[in-house]
Amino acid sequence: MTGLNINRFLIAVVTIMLFLPAQAAVKSVTNGVSYYIDLTQNEHHLGQVEIEFPGTNEPYLDIQMPVWRTGLYNILNLPKAVRHFEAKSASGAALEASKIDKSTWRIRLQDDQPTQVSYQVYANELGRRSRHIDDTHAYLDASAVFMYADQWRQQPIQVELKVPADWRSVSGMNSTAAHTFVADNWDILVDSPIETGIHDAYSFTEQGRDYEVVFWGEGNYDAEQTVADLRKLVRTGDHIWSSYPFERYVFMIHATDGAGGATEHLNSTVIQRPRFSYASRKDYLSFMSTASHEFVHTWNVKAYRPDGLVPYEYQHENYTDLLWIAEGSTSYFQDHLLLKAEVMKLEEYLGNLAQRLDAHEQKPGTDTMSVAEASFNHWIAEGGPRAHNASVNIYSEGAVISMALDFALLQATDNKVSFRDVHNALYEKFDATETGFTSADVKTILAELTGQDWDNWWQEHVEQPHQVDAAALLKQVGLAIEPRDKQEAWVGWRTKTSESGVQLTRVDRHSPAWDAGFTEGDFVVAIDGQRVTADRLQEQLNEHQHKETVTVSYFRRDKLATKTLELASRPVDKMVIKPMAEPTRAQRAQFKAWLGFDHPHAK
Template sequence: MRKSLLAVGVMLAPSIVLANTDYKIDLTQPEHHKGEVSITFPASDAKFLDVKMPAWRTGYYRILNLANGVRDFDAQSNGEELRWEKVDKSTWRVYLPEDSGEVTVDYEIYANQLGRRSRHIDDTHAYLDASAVFMYADAWRNEPVSVSLDVPGEWKSYSGMERDGAHQFSAANWDVLVDSPIETGINKHYEFTQDDRDYEVVFWGEGNYDAEKTVEDLQKLVTTGDSIWSSYPFERYVFMIHATTGAGGATEHKNSTIIQRPRYSFASRDDYLSFMSTASHEFVHTWNVKAYRPDGLVPYDYQKENYTDLFWIAEGSTSYFQNHLLLQAGIMEPSEYFERVATGIDRYRAKPGREVMSVAEASFEAWIDQYGDRAHNDSVNIYSEGALVSWMLDSELLKATDGKVSYRDVHNALYQRFDADEQGFTSADVLTILKDLTGESWQDWWQENVESPVADIPFESMLKQVGLELVYEQGKKEDEDESEAEKVWAGWSASEASGGMELTRVSKGSPAWEAGFTPGDVIVAYDGHTVVDGRFKEAFAEYKAGDSIEVTFFRRDQLHKKTLTVQPTPATDAKIEPLDEPTAEQKARFLQWLQIPHPNA
C-alpha cells in the first residue's frame, strides 16, 4: 500500500541525520574527464566486503558495464592497506581483518559518457548518475548515505536529494542516491513553488532556448498530475536540462529528470513541443516507473538484466499520456496533438513488425538491441506501439463503461496499490484492476492485443468514437486532380554514399524486398543512368506503378544488377480532423478521453 509523504518523512528523517556511508568526489581538476572518489563504509565483522559498480542504470535498459570507468582502486581501514581482488567485472572484494573499523575505498572515475546520461566531467560541469560513479555494498545498501563534492570555486551543485550544504547532499539509502543525479558546474538556476511543492530548473550549456518561457510552461505542466493520479509522490522536484552537442534524450528519476537536446533545437515551434513532450514524458514517469513499476524491476538488480513483459506499460503508457498533459496545460493545441497522433498511425501501418511481435514480447526483449531490418520488419517498439496499445485499451474502457472508466483510472489504481519500494505489479494484477473497475474480465482482450501481435488497430472507429476522422491527404489530392501522376513505391530507405546511395532499410514484402535488395547495397545506376548527382528521387518519380527498372548496385564491392518492379505508394500522410458536427455522445467521450472540450463543442 502507498505510504503518505508525511509518514515516509517522519520515518526517514532520523536515518538521514545518522548517515552511515559517506561518499566524496574531488572534481577540482575536471579537464580530463576524471574525478577522485572516496567512499567510507561502516565497520563490519564480516570476513570481506564486496563493493560493486552497477552494470546498467535505471531508465536505459541496456547493459553498460559501468565499471569500465574505474581505475586505481584501493582500500584501507584504520590507516592500513587492505587486500582486495576483483571477483567479476563489477565487484571488488575487500578482505577485512578481525579488528577492522570503517572501510574506505578510493578510485579514479573516468567520466566522458554525456549522451548516455550516466557520467560526464569537463571544465564546465559534472553530471553524475550514481549508478556510473558511486559503488555500493549490499550490506549497507539500505542504510543512509551522505555525498560531498569538492568542485571549482564558481560551480553550483543541484540534486533531488536533501541539501546539507552548497555541495553536500544526503539520502535515506543508496537506492535514493542512485535515483538522484547530481548536476554541478556553471549553470543557470530557476525555482518556483506550485501547490505547496518546490521545483527547480537547471540549465547547463548555451543554446537557443528561452529559459523564462520554459520555466513558465514547466510550471503549467506540473499542475496536471492530478488529472491521472490521486496525489503527488514528491515534495520537491528538479528539472535538469543540457543544451549541448552530440547528445539527445532524457531519463526519469525518483525526484528529478535529466533532458538533453542539441543546443539549437529549442526555438522553433516543432522543436519546442518536442522538448516539452519529453519533459512531460519524464514527469509522467515520476508516477509510472518511479512510484509503481512492473514486478521484474522491484527491487532493481543492478548487476544483470531485469526482465518484464510490461515495459510497454512502463514506457508506452508514459508516451501515451505525455501529450495529454500538454493539452490539459494549454501548452499544446489540439491540432498539434492530432498531427502527432496521425504521424504515429502512419509509422505503425508502415511497420511490417506489427504482424510479427507483440508488445509483451517486445517488453521482454527490450534488453536486446534490435538492429538492421529486424527493428523494422520483425519487431515493435515498447514506446510507440506500447502507446498505441495503451490508446486501444483506453478507448475500449471508455466504450465498455459509457465513459465512466478510462485508462487513467487503471494507472491511479496501480499507484494506490503498488509501492515500487516494496512490490511490483504483474500482468495478473493489471487484469485484476481492470475487472475491479469494470466488473468484466479482460483476459481475452489482453491475449489478443498484448500477448499477440496487433496487425490492424481500428483507428477509424477509435477516432469516430470521440468525434474525429482519419483522412489521407494523398487520396484527397488524387480525387481533386485526376491528372496527377500516381506516386510509386520501392519500399527502401537510403542515404547518400560515395558514388551512389546506400540502402539503410528494406521493408518486408515491398517491391525492393521481393526483388532481393538488402541494407548495405549501394545503388549506382538505374536503367543505365547514374545516381551520383543525387537526383534519383526526382527521376524515380517519373515511373508509373508496374514499371520495371534495371537497378545497378554494389554488394560486397562487386557490381550486380536486379530488376525492380515499382508499385503504387501505400496510403500515407494521415491527418486527423474534428467532425464539424459531432454528436453529444462524441463530444462527451472526447472530454472523457483528453480532459479538454472537443474543438467543435
C-alpha cells in the same frame, strides 16, 4: 520585474532555502555510509571518490558498481571507468583488495573497524546521462560513480562534493549544506543524480511543492518561457493520479553538443538536447513533450513499476514483459498533460498523434513482435533495418497499444472508465519500494474497474503481434484521417548517396524491393538503363505506372547485376488527423472523456 527574474536575483537565498530539509525526513548517517568526491581535476574528466563503510565482523567486504543504470535498460558495464582502487581500515592499515568479477572488488578485513575505499573514476559519457565531468560542470548518476556494499545498501548515506568555488550543486536529495546531500539509503542516492557546476537556475512553488529548474550550457532556449510552461505542466498531475509522490522536484536541462535524450529519477529528471534545438515551435514542443514524459515517469516507474524491476538489481538484467506500460503508456500520456496544461494546442497534439499512427501502420515489425515480447527483449533490442522489419519499440508501439486500451475501456464503460483510472489504481495499490505489479495484476484492475474480463483483449493486443485500425479508433472520438489521394511510386527502400551510387540503407519487409531480392548495402546505379542519381531517383520512379515493371542495375560485393522490380504506390502526403465537422453525440462524449475537454465541433 517578473517573478522569475526576482528568483534569479535572489538565487542565493533560494539555494539556502532549498538546502534546508524537513527534519523528520533526514536520518543521521551514524552507522551509515559516507561518500566524498573531489571534482577539482575536472578538465581531465576525473573524479576522486572516497567511501567509508561501517565496520563488520565478516572476513571480507564486497564492494560493487552497477553494470546498468535505471531508465536505460541496457548493460553499460559502468565499472570500466574505475582505476586505482584501494582500501584501508579506519586506523589507516592497508587492506588486501582484489577484483573477483567485472563489477566486484573483494576486500579482506582485519578487524571490525570501518572500511575506507578510494578510487578514481573517468567521467566523459554525457550522452548516456551516467557521468560527465568537465571544467564547467559535473553530472553524477550514482550508479556510474558511487559503489555500494549490498549489506549496507539500506543504511543512511551522506555525499560531500569538493568543487570549484563558483560551482553550485543541486539534487533531488535533501541537503544539509552547500555541496552536501543526505538520503535514507543507497537506493535513493542511485535515483537522485547530482548536477554541480555553473548554472542558470530558477525556482518556484506550485500547489505547496517546490520546484527548481537548472540550465547548464548555452543555447537558443528561452529560459523564462520554459520555466513558465514547466510551471503549467506540473499542475496537471491530478489529471491522472490522486496525489503527488514528491514534495520537491528538480528539472536538470543540458544544452550541449552531440547528446540528446532524457532520464527519469525519483524526484528529478535530466533532459539533454543540442544547444540550438529549442527555438522553433516544433523543437520547443519536442522538448516539452520530453519534459512531460519524464514528469509522468515520476508516477509511472518511480512510484509504481512492474514486478521485474522491484527491487532494482544492478548486477544483471531486470526482466519484465511490461516495459510497454512503463515506457509506452508514459509516451501516450505525455502530450495529454501538455494539452491539459494548455502548452500544446489540439492541432499540434493531433499532428504528433498522426505521426505516431502513420509510423505504426508503415512498420513491418508490428505483425512479427508483440509489445510483451518487445518488453522482455528490450535488453537486447536491435537497431537498424532488422529492428524496423522484425520488431516493435516499447515506446512508440506501447503508446499505440495504450491508446487502443484507453478507447476499449471508454467504449466498454460508457465513458466512465479510462486508462487514466488504471494508472491511478496502479499508483494506489503498488508502492515501488515494496512490490511491483504483474500482467495479472493489471488485468485484475481492468476487471475490477469495468466488471468485465480482459484476458482475450490482452492476448490479442499485448501478447500477440497486433496492428490497430487507426481510422476506426479515431472515428470513435469524432476524428478522421484526411484523404490522401495524391500518390507516388513506391518500392520500399531507403537510400543514401554514395560515391559508388545510391546505396540502400533499408528495405521494408514484403515491399516490392524486398520481394525482388534487394537488401541494404546494394548500390543502385541505373533504372531501365538510365543512370540513377539521388536527386532524381524518385522522379525516375514516378515516370512509371503502378504495377509497371522496371529493370534495376545495381552493385553487390562490387559485382554488377540486374533485377526486375514491380512498382507499387503510396500517398505523397503524410497522415493528417482532423476533427469531424459533425460528430455524433456518442463521438463527442467519448472525445471529452478521452482528452478532458469538448470536441471542437461540439454543438
